[in-house]
Amino acid sequence: MTAEIITIGDEILIGQIVDTNSAWMAAQLNKVGIAVKQITSISDEAKHIAQALDEAQSRADIILITGGLGPTKDDVTKFTLAQYFNMKLIRHEATLKHVEDFFAKLNRPMLEVNCKQADVPDGCTVVFNKYGTAPAMWFENNDKIIISMPGVPFEMMHIMEEEVIPKLLDRFNMQSIVHKVILTAGLGESFLAEQISDIEESLPDYIKLAYLPKLAQVRLRLSAYGYQKEALEKEVEHFANLIVERVKPYVVATEDITLEKAILNLMEQHGLTLSTAESCTGGYIAHLITQHPGSSAVYAGGGVTYSNALKQSVLGVNEQTLANYGAVSEQTVSEMAGGAVKHFNTDYAIAVSGIAGPDGGTPDKPVGTVWIAVANKNQVKAKHYLFSNKRQQNIERAATAALTLLFMFLKQELP
Amino acid sequence: MTAEIITIGDEILIGQIVDTNSAWMAAQLNKVGIAVKQITSISDEAKHIAQALDEAQSRADIILITGGLGPTKDDVTKFTLAQYFNMKLIRHEATLKHVEDFFAKLNRPMLEVNCKQADVPDGCTVVFNKYGTAPAMWFENNDKIIISMPGVPFEMMHIMEEEVIPKLLDRFNMQSIVHKVILTAGLGESFLAEQISDIEESLPDYIKLAYLPKLAQVRLRLSAYGYQKEALEKEVEHFANLIVERVKPYVVATEDITLEKAILNLMEQHGLTLSTAESCTGGYIAHLITQHPGSSAVYAGGGVTYSNALKQSVLGVNEQTLANYGAVSEQTVSEMAGGAVKHFNTDYAIAVSGIAGPDGGTPDKPVGTVWIAVANKNQVKAKHYLFSNKRQQNIERAATAALTLLFMFLKQELP
Known part of the structure; x- marks a missing residue:
């Protein structure tokens, strides 16, 4: 059983947003044994939508479409699908009731354009959208299934999990x-x-x-x-x-988890706690860790000590250390890590201080210079890195390097 | 002038990674007046790559391909392109020299498989990849241009900025x-x-x-x-x-910036400073802010006070407040915001405390319950939210709500 995903909307094609929907959908489909052959992003343009539908049906059994179902003029997916399948739009009463309830609950007046959200091509099966006003639509075309969903991520996610995936599982005996x-x-x-x-x-x-x-x-x-x-x-x-x-x-x-999740698992097994002290990564490491449900069993918290004042007051870094060696130095980052273990009262801590860029570099410490330290109650280990001249990359690479350093440190320390 | 982007690699189609390359490339192309018609993600499979190339050339003038150029067996892009254009692979001496230098610099032994990175189809123009071992390749096919680049984001970014975009600008007079x-x-x-x-x-x-x-x-x-x-x-x-x-x-x-960047701009204009006190958003707000170059002019830092102990020690939240009202309450979040202003010595602070889920909900405070507060030295304003049952969404929505609340508060306070 194969699928293709078509995302509709100019915002992806001009690079204004990153298409995160497709990866999530692909992962869900894979879990139930549906292989995704292609992901296609196209603009809100009837001709191109029809062409993408033709091509997708030549390769896959199931076509999942997201986007272009909003109430505004730039959204043309529904009209294009009606025309493509030679259907006419009719008002779907259950959906209209849902849209009315939706606006009543928000205590907002309803516009004619919102009523039109309840219009659907007369040959499709309406798939309920609990969290939004645009319903999803299920079409059958010879032996192909075409499903159109809103592009708003949480609406699409609920529809996929609660409606689309169960209906597909009911229907097929899949490889x-x-x-x-x-x-x-x-x-x-x-x-x-x-x-x-x-x-x-x-x-x-x-x-x-x-x-x-x-x-x-x-x-x-x-x-x-x-x-x-x-x-x-x-x-x-x-x-x-x-x-x-x-x-x-x-x-x-040996499972498909992230590095930080592997660390959380390992530390939880050993009943250990962790804190963070971040300067140039600016909370990104904390964010990576706290994305994971249950991270609070290990992670107590941390400081985003962007200013030198906070490095002193929150982490107890010595004023003299900062004056002598600078914020981006082995000495400072070591005191940050040690300070985090002490002040946040955790078994382990990671600290990062660097020059993410684009400004702030010097000949001695160019943009991309990062010091990372890992500490527990007995020792501190610091390491120097030189990454790139791109801020976002430096933040990501510093975070990964810090987590890798912590993982290796834990492997040495733990039985 | 139109372009299409083809990304090659199973990892996108099984949902293991999100395709961030395409959005970045699309934004760069747009800036110089090249409209992206379609973005297509396909697997490492010769037949499908050839088909995608055919389809893309029927619609666009420039085809940009990323991925599938690694040294391992699952990478087939180069061989497929050679076959597609009826070319044979030859060793490119300048690239070989670069690969050798690359390994020498890393002080690593070089394998035969690495030498093969220097093999290119004999009819292409080699585009130098300063940051990696796989060169990019520029093909001309009738009036179409096809460029194949590595999928590693920072390698691709450097090649696009330093080689591909300038060469395209040289070549065309674009709409x-x-x-x-x-x-x-x-x-x-x-x-x-x-x-x-x-x-x-x-x-x-x-x-x-x-x-x-x-x-x-x-x-x-x-x-x-x-x-x-x-x-x-x-x-x-x-x-x-x-x-x-x-x-x-x-x-x-009135420009294409994010909410947090608009806040940074506004606060910098007024010489104001900001700190954060995050519980359920776990550093995500700090990360959003510190992504932006120059954020340190406004942002002093913050606490990721995941545990109640840190809410007390870092932010000065009253033990009695936590005992009486709980961590997720108007009282606690207000003390967090006020504590951040005081302890981090900033003009403004945002604080967030909530139940991101999937566990930790109660009938009174279900998963998705979030309290957000904004404070300056004179007042604190707190607001209650109820989001969804999905952790990642709750983190994102809470961060956006917090930034919106701060922006509205600033608009009222500032002349």
Whole structure:
């Protein structure tokens, strides 16, 4: 069973927003054994929408469309679909009632343009949208299914989880896809490949191995396709074990989780607590950690000590240290990490201080210079990095480096 | 002049990563007047790559491809392009030298697989990749240009900025696209549309108006297409002014910036400082703010006070307040905001405390309950919100709500 995703809206094509919907949808579809063949982003333009629909139906069984269902003039998806399938728009009474209730609940007057949200092509099945006014629409075209959903992420997510996925599962007996991910850190892509080349050679043709490098990590993903789900799982597990044994020192996790989640799991197992002291990463490490449900079991909190004054008052960094060595130095970052352990009363802490850019660099400490320290109650370990001249990259790379340093430190410290 | 972007790699199609490259590339292309017609994500599969290339060339003048150039077996882009254009691979000596230097600099041994990074189809123009081992490749096919680049974001970004965009500008005399964005907060999409419907009706057909709602904000975007750039700019400015006058109370910015950037600009103009006190948003607000170059002029820092202990020690929240009202309450969040102003010594502070979920909800305070406060030295203003049952959404919506509350508060306070 294959699907394609079509996202409609100029905002993606001019680079104003990043298309996060598609990745989320693809992950949901994969979980239930539907492989996504292509993701296509196009503009709010009838002709192009029709062409994308033609092309998608030539390749996939299920076409999921998001976007272009708003009440304003730039949204043309519904009218285009009605024309494409040769249907006329009729008012859907249950939806109209829902839209009326929606506005009544918000205590807002309702406009004619909002009533029109309840108009749907007469040959589609209306899929209820609990959280918004534009319903989703399910079309059947020969043996293809086409589903149009709003592009607002949380509306789309609810519709996918509560309506679309269950309805698709009811309908098909699907081929399975089994994925297994091994997260590694500290060894480059080609060196990993070299170390496991014989294992890779021995894979049957229905099992693929992919290398997904990101900053200082490489994610290895085995994917198997077939109808015998349990047999596939066993086989994938077998090859995964071979790989893990081979590159053990670099393995962070044997499931598809992030580095910070692997750290949270490890620390929770050992009953340890963590805090952060961030300067140039500006809260990004805290954000990465607190994205994860249950992170509060390990993570007590931290300081975003952007100014030197806060480095002193919140973390207890010595004024003299700042004066002698500067904010971006081994001495300061070590005091930040030690101060976090002490003042936030945690077992471990990570601290980062650097020059994210674009300004603030000097010949001695150019933009991209970052000091990172990890501490527990007994010791502090600091390391120097030189990243790029791009602010966003420096923030991301510093965060990944800090988490990697903490993970390696924990591996040494823990039994 | 039109372009299409093709991203190659299974990791996007299984939802493992979000495609951030395309939005960035689209924004760069737009800036120089190249309109992106479609963004397509496909798998590492020769047949599908060839099909996507055919389709893209039927619609656009320039095709930009990213991904699939790594040294490992799952990467097939280069071989597919060679076959597609009927070329054979030859070793490119300048690239080989660069790869050798690259490994020498890292003090790492070089593998045969790394040498192969220097093999390129014999009919392409090699585009130098300063930051990685896989060069980009520029193909000419009849009147179409096809450029293949690595998918690693910072390598692609450098190649685009330093090589591809300048070369395209050299080559073409391009039609301009003029965009103008008005960021609004506090009024729904359809109400905005109702208020400005006559202005929208009066737009000439080469100027489009789009509504981009996100959380509690709506971004209005005027886009004009044509060869007379200056005339277009004037005309777009004229219509933008009409809209701004009409919906003035809701206008946050008249340029394409984020809410937090508008706040930073406003506060910097008035010489004001800001701090944050975050519980459920876990550093996300600090991260949004510190993404922006120069944010340190306004932002002193903040606390990510996940635990109650840190709410007391870092922000000075009263133990009794936490005991009587709980961490998620008007009283606690007000003390957090007031405490941040005092302890971080800033003019303004925002504080957030809520239940992001998925666990931790109670009948009185279900998941999605969030209290937000804004404070300066004279007063504190707190507001209650109820968002969704999804953790990531709650974090994002709480951050946006907090920034909106701060912006409205600043607008009232400032002359």
